[in-house]
Amino acid sequence: MFIGLISDTHGNWNSIDHAVSIATKMDMWLHMGDCTPDAEYLQSLVSVPVYGVAGNCDWPTGDTCYERIVEVAEHKIFITHGHNYGVRYTQEYIMEAAESQGADIAVYGHTHVVEYISGPPLILNPGSAARPRDDQRGSFMIMELKPHVEPKVTVVRMKR
16 A cells, blocks of 8 residues: 655645656555645545644644544554644654554654654654755655555655
């Protein structure tokens, strides 16, 4: 199973279009916030499930919350924007939150910087598709999940 991980699109639908044009064979997308309508826009582009969370620039409404658990391929993925866990300074609190919910993978955004910390739990940040702070190009991740196997993660840097 292939899962697209995207965050911090901040209303830049061109960055979402670009990511979808690159990652054409995803089985699911996870959007880690900062502009909840962007997850809805992403869902309008693809025929696979999209799960999103609200970020510090959003307000949770209806089905959108600040965090959620997605279970897939015998993995439990904790997704959040990260601002409530102090991710600009440490990943300790997001790691504890993921562990407390039995998740073996945690995915967040907020910092606009790509991060990969091997686990357990595996901690991932796809950076920002629209406003990167660690490169001049936006980024997202593709995660390949198989039951009982460490996920394979690829960082994709988009052309400008």
